[in-house]
Amino acid sequence: MDFCFDEKQKELKEAAKAFAASKLNENFAEREKKCEFSEEGWKACAEFGLQAMIVPPSYGGLALDLFDVVATLEGIGLGCRDNGLIFSVNAHVWGSETAILRFGSDTLKSKYLPGFCNGSIIGANAMTEPNSGSNVYGLTTTAVKDNNYYTINGTKTFVTNGPVADVFLVYAKTGKTPGFSNISCFLVEKKTNGIIVGKNLEKMGLRTSPMSEVSFNDCKVPAENLVGREGMGGIIFNDSMEHERTFILVSSLGIMEYLIDKCIEYARIRKINSSPIGKFQSVSNRIADMKMRLEASRLLIYKAVALRRDNKQSALDSSIAKLNTSEAYIKTCQDALLTYGGYGYMTESMIECELRDAVASSLYSGTSDIQRNIIAALLGI
Amino acid sequence: MDYQMENIRMSLKKFITETFMFGQGELNYDTPLFETGIVDSMGFIKLLAFLEKNCGVALDMSEITMENFRTINEIYAKIGSKLAEKNKKA
Numbered sequence: 001m002d003f004c005f006d007e008k009q010k011e012l013k014e015a016a017k018a019f020a021a022s023k024l025n026e027n028f029a030e031r032e033k034k035c036e037f038s039e040e041g042w043k044a045c046a047e048f049g050l051q052a053m054i055v056p057p058s059y060g061g062l063a064l065d066l067f068d069v070v071a072t073l074e075g076i077g078l079g080c081r082d083n084g085l086i087f088s089v090n091a092h093v094w095g096s097e098t099a100i101l102r103f104g105s106d107t108l109k110s111k112y113l114p115g116f117c118n119g120s121i122i123g124a125n126a127m128t129e130p131n132s133g134s135n136v137y138g139l140t141t142t143a144v145k146d147n148n149y150y151t152i153n154g155t156k157t158f159v160t161n162g163p164v165a166d167v168f169l170v171y172a173k174t175g176k177t178p179g180f181s182n183i184s185c186f187l188v189e190k191k192t193n194g195i196i197v198g199k200n201l202e203k204m205g206l207r208t209s210p211m212s213e214v215s216f217n218d219c220k221v222p223a224e225n226l227v228g229r230e231g232m233g234g235i236i237f238n239d240s241m242e243h244e245r246t247f248i249l250v251s252s253l254g255i256m257e258y259l260i261d262k263c264i265e266y267a268r269i270r271k272i273n274s275s276p277i278g279k280f281q282s283v284s285n286r287i288a289d290m291k292m293r294l295e296a297s298r299l300l301i302y303k304a305v306a307l308r309r310d311n312k313q314s315a316l317d318s319s320i321a322k323l324n325t326s327e328a329y330i331k332t333c334q335d336a337l338l339t340y341g342g343y344g345y346m347t348e349s350m351i352e353c354e355l356r357d358a359v360a361s362s363l364y365s366g367t368s369d370i371q372r373n374i375i376a377a378l379l380g381i
Numbered sequence: 382m383d384y385q386m387e388n389i390r391m392s393l394k395k396f397i398t399e400t401f402m403f404g405q406g407e408l409n410y411d412t413p414l415f416e417t418g419i420v421d422s423m424g425f426i427k428l429l430a431f432l433e434k435n436c437g438v439a440l441d442m443s444e445i446t447m448e449n450f451r452t453i454n455e456i457y458a459k460i461g462s463k464l465a466e467k468n469k470k471a
Contacts, residue, residue: 102442102443103443136422137421137422179415179418179421180415180420180421180422180425181415181416181447181451228446229446229447229448230447231447232446232447234422234425235425235442235445235446235447236442238422238425238426238442239442239443242442311439311441312433312439313429313430313433313439315426315429315430316430373423374423374426377423377426377427378426378427378430380400
């Protein structure tokens with residue numbers, strides 16, 4: 001058991017931090033106010049290789065070891081303040097790219113994965129519906145087969161990357177009734193007739209990650225765009241969610257590390273009655289708690305990643321890691337804000353922005369309530 | 382008759398009956414588990430965890446299709462081929 005990065009991974013983390021700090025933060029405050037997605041940032045991420053991390057070289061990827069992926073994403077979290085952009089990259093990689101890589105035909109992989117890796121294609125996962133929410137398998141979108149085509153009808157919402165996506169992974173009912181084994185997954189290009197992409201939904205946080213409703217009206221999709229086989233949508237979605245739960249909060253480890261470093265620095269220089277505030281135990285203990293939460297989250301995520309790397313079941317551990325890390329992340333942002341006091345509440349400090357971004361982590365990839373349900377169910381309750 | 386495999390089939394049936402059917406109703410080796418609603422999405426994850434813990438076989442989701450995982454007999458066949466593969470490597 002080794003809990004430390006090796007030299008190569010330390011270098012990856014440092015390189016990712018330096019890249020993010022120099023290339024991804026320009027005009028962030030303005031873009032955040034305007035809910036503006038950074039196309040330049042997306043392209044820069046692709047040039048750096050973020051979208052290509054898990055894909056084999058034969059499809060244009062880098063095939064990084066999973067702990068190299070972790071080191072890279074931690075570094076990105078440390079250096080990048082545009083959490084929305086990184087959320088978009090994560091949604092693209094874990095919600096769309098992974099599903100094509102693991103379940104798509106060779107034709108789909110050859111046609112789309114190179115574009116997914118070099119950033120010329122943006123992917124979006126379209127599962128949630130206006131009336132399904134956490135009951136993901138109660139969806140009403142249908143896909144009816146007619147010779148070499150499926151005709152898709154229905155509406156999806158909270159589609160991350162929706163307004164900028166080139167390709168949607170759409171989950172639709174192919175059986176007569178809803179349910180786990182009656183759902184199939186389709187790759188649908190945005191240019192397909194009958195797709196209507198709604199306006200960018202304004203959010204509390206992650207404002208630079210675009211999100212919208214997407215409607216499919218008699219969309220004819222070639223049968224070869226079926227991902228996996230008919231009826232496998234539930235399995236594919238479960239698999240994507242397990243990947244998301246394992247990896248989507250890795251960058252938040254870097255964000256927590258950044259906030260702790262910032263708080264330590266502030267606690268040393270900010271004085272009250274000539275004494276640095278760090279000398280007050282109410283402040284120093286709070287920072288100690290922040291560090292403790294970060295390290296506990298780190299170990300839980302590393303365990304889930306190790307299970308996945310070793311091809312073992314990671315459902316329980318990925319849910320525990322996701323739940324714990326999201327709560328630690330939110331609390332760390334609240335504690336950073338408290339440490340900075342009134343200044344932390346000011347928009348200018350950008351700490352309130354970190355907190356607004358963090359809140360979403362208790363909702364995406366399955367809410368905290370759903371994670372607790374999964375954990376309880378896997379404990380046999 | 383391979384007793385180890387037969388034990389696996391029986392313990393799988395017992396697990397499904399007790400966990401998802403609360404000991405009620407009839408289940409045979411060819412009952413469709415998903416189409417009948419006996420196993421749902423959460424049940425699917427529980428089933429994978431059970432197979433890894435009790436049969437020593439870790440199934441990757443990408444190896445599963447609805448055609449090779451619909452019934453106890455199909456799961457049993459899949460486990461059998463995975464165990465054979467594992468023994469061959471050992």
